Amino acid sequence: MTNTNKLAHSFTVVIPTKDFTAKIDEKLKEIAKEAKIQGFRPGQAPMTLIKSKYENAVKGEVLDTLIQEQVEKTFKDKDIKPALRPKVELKKFEDGQDIEISVEVEALPSIEPVDFKTLSIERMNATAGETEINQALERLQMGKRKTEVVDEKRATKTGDIIVIDFVGTIDGEEFNGGKGKDYYLDLGSNTFIPGFEDQLTGKEIGSQVDVNVSFPEDYHAKNLAGKKALFKVDIKELRKVVKPELNDEFAKSLGMESMDKLNKMVKEELDKEYTSVARMHAKRALLDKLAETHSFDVPQGMVDMEFESIWKQFEQAKKDGQLDEEEKNKSEDELKAEYRAIAERRVRLGLLLAEVANRNKITLSQEEVTAAVMREARRYPGQEKMVFEYYQKNPQALDAVRAPLFEEKVVDYILGEVNTTEKTVSVEDLYAYNPDAK
Numbered sequence: 001m002t003n004t005n006k007l008a009h010s011f012t013v014v015i016p017t018k019d020f021t022a023k024i025d026e027k028l029k030e031i032a033k034e035a036k037i038q039g040f041r042p043g044q045a046p047m048t049l050i051k052s053k054y055e056n057a058v059k060g061e062v063l064d065t066l067i068q069e070q071v072e073k074t075f076k077d078k079d080i081k082p083a084l085r086p087k088v089e090l091k092k093f094e095d096g097q098d099i100e101i102s103v104e105v106e107a108l109p110s111i112e113p114v115d116f117k118t119l120s121i122e123r124m125n126a127t128a129g130e131t132e133i134n135q136a137l138e139r140l141q142m143g144k145r146k147t148e149v150v151d152e153k154r155a156t157k158t159g160d161i162i163v164i165d166f167v168g169t170i171d172g173e174e175f176n177g178g179k180g181k182d183y184y185l186d187l188g189s190n191t192f193i194p195g196f197e198d199q200l201t202g203k204e205i206g207s208q209v210d211v212n213v214s215f216p217e218d219y220h221a222k223n224l225a226g227k228k229a230l231f232k233v234d235i236k237e238l239r240k241v242v243k244p245e246l247n248d249e250f251a252k253s254l255g256m257e258s259m260d261k262l263n264k265m266v267k268e269e270l271d272k273e274y275t276s277v278a279r280m281h282a283k284r285a286l287l288d289k290l291a292e293t294h295s296f297d298v299p300q301g302m303v304d305m306e307f308e309s310i311w312k313q314f315e316q317a318k319k320d321g322q323l324d325e326e327e328k329n330k331s332e333d334e335l336k337a338e339y340r341a342i343a344e345r346r347v348r349l350g351l352l353l354a355e356v357a358n359r360n361k362i363t364l365s366q367e368e369v370t371a372a373v374m375r376e377a378r379r380y381p382g383q384e385k386m387v388f389e390y391y392q393k394n395p396q397a398l399d400a401v402r403a404p405l406f407e408e409k410v411v412d413y414i415l416g417e418v419n420t421t422e423k424t425v426s427v428e429d430l431y432a433y434n435p436d437a438k
Contacts, residue, residue, distance in 0.1 A: 006297045007107045009080060012091070013070045015099040023062045028054060063093075067101055074103070081108040083299035106299040111355040114293050116417035121285045123420045124278040126430040128270035136266045137246055144253065147184070147239040155202045156238060158188035162200065163237035166211075170229050177221070178229070184239070193219070200233065209233045218321040225321070274430060281433055283411050286418065290352060291345055298347045306343035307336075314339065353410045362413055364406050369398070372405050 028047065031054050037045040071088060075081070086105035093099050128136075147161050156162055162185050168178030187197050195213045203209055211231040219225040244250045251262040314335065317323055327335065356362070377387040391398050425433075 007083070007109055007299050008104070009078070009107060010102065010104045011074065011078075013067075013074055013101045013103055015066050015070055015101070017096060017098050020062065020066060020099060023066060024055065024058055027058045027062055031058070063090075063099070066099075071101070071103055075105075080105065082106070083108045084301045084305075106301050109296045109298065109351065111294075111296055111352060113352065113356055113359070116414055117419065119286075119289050119293065120419040120421065121282060121289055122423050123282045123285075124425045124430055124433065125422050126274045126278065126425050126427045128267045128274065128427070132270055132427055133263060133266050136270060137262075140254065140266075141243040141246065141250075142241075144250070145241050145243050148242050150238040150240050153205075154238075155204060156187060156235065157201055160187050161185065161239040161241065162187060162205075162235055163239065164200070165234040165236065166231050168229050168231045170224070170227050175224065175229075178231070182236070196231065200235065203235055205235055205238050207235050209235065220320070222321075274427060277430055279415075281430075282415060282420075286411065286415060287349055289418075290349060290414075294348065294352055296348070298344055298351065302347045303340065303344050306346050307340050310339045310343055311336070350407075353407060356414065357406070357410045360413060362406075362410055364402060364409065368405065368409075369402055372401050373398070376401065 028050055032045065032047060032050045035045055035050055035054070037049055037053070040046075040049075067088060067090075071086065083106045086103055089102045091100045091102050150160070164183050164185055165181045166179065166183065168175060185191065185197065185200070187201055190197065193213050193215055196211055199211045199213075200209060209232075211233055212228070213231070214228045215221075215224045215226060217226045244253070246259060248258045251257070251259045254262060256262040256265060314323075314327075330338075373388060373391045374384075376391075377384040380387050391401065
């Protein structure tokens with residue numbers, strides 16, 4: 001009997017007692033051929049002894065095998081592809097009677113992707129101009145910058161670098177991380193908590209300053225959050241930034257032959273970055289379009305698992321004080337409803353992409369996976385071999401690399417099928433783009 005509610009199925013599987021008995025006898029005969037029982041040569045012991053010694057152990061093994069075979073056969077007969085592991089429960093198991101098992105399972109849905117050639121999305125295109133190249137060169141300059149002492153007698157100002165010693169206290173007690181010596185502070189960088197740098201501008205070198213500040217309510221160190229602190233600061237030295245000149249010598253310090261070659265390299269790298277950002281926007285637009293054009297039931301068990309993952313991330317962010325204002329202003333019920341909708345969308349799109357991959361025989365080669373692992377390993381200079389071995393020994397970690405790589409490959413395939421309209425935009429608009437904006 002089958003009770004179907006959308007993708008949820010429940011039914012009873014019956015295993016005839018004669019089949020169970022026959023399988024047990026078959027297994028016992030196999031054991032008898034090799035069994036070593038005192039007083040008998042191997043294979044010569046009577047079946048009564050074999051049965052008394054091994055039957056109970058064999059029953060469990062045979063039962064497990066028959067259940068698995070019958071459940072799989074039932075799935076095949078009913079054309080059910082389980083989304084998750086089915087719930088199998090032994091309902092009736094008595095000597096001389098047929099065995100009954102109840103099975104509950106959620107099936108994968110039947111998915112019919114639309115003709116992607118009927119879909120259209122807009123793809124942004126931005127290139128690096130003189131402004132962006134100059135900004136990038138300035139960042140390279142700052143990476144090579146040096147500082148030198150300022151000899152003139154004047155007060156500190158925003159943009160200066162001052163060398164300070166400082167000791168912080170709360171209610172007269174020093175706290176962990178509140179002390180520093182010969183610290184180079186870039187005034188205006190907002191490196192320290194709000195108000196700290198402001199109180200050190202307009203001061204003379206050699207002066208001692210009492211800086212009174214309050215740690216933000218959402219400060220990462222919970223023991224300091226919201227508390228008032230006093231920092232006693234000695235301003236020891238005034239320094240200024242000296243940037244290298246943009247010339248061939250500077251280019252050579254970065255491994256380039258000349259400034260012309262450096263300019264060309266900078267432009268190529270920026271354009272590569274802009275292409276990556278544009279593709280990210282195109283992917284988002286594509287997934288939105290796929291969500292709009294595909295509606296099918298999804299296994300609630302998969303949605304539950306995805307929701308639980310999202311909710312755990314939310315609770316961790318809440319614990320760490322990292323919620324945005326919109327989340328803070330919503331009730332838990334509102335947030336759960338929103339995140340469940342997100343979970344359902346993710347599951348639906350994941351199943352759709354898997355179906356597209358299956359129909360179009362899209363797979364990942366070992367070379368692609370290895371290249372991805374090597375890219376990850378290069379993020380840890382000097383530890384590449386250790387990282388590579390970690391992925392070799394941890395299949396779950398390797399799956400975490402493989403899954404997004406596979407998704408990107410399927411998305412690229414679909415992007416190649418849909419109608420794309422190129423739209424040239426400024427770099428500023430490229431980065432400011434928000435598909436959720438009204």
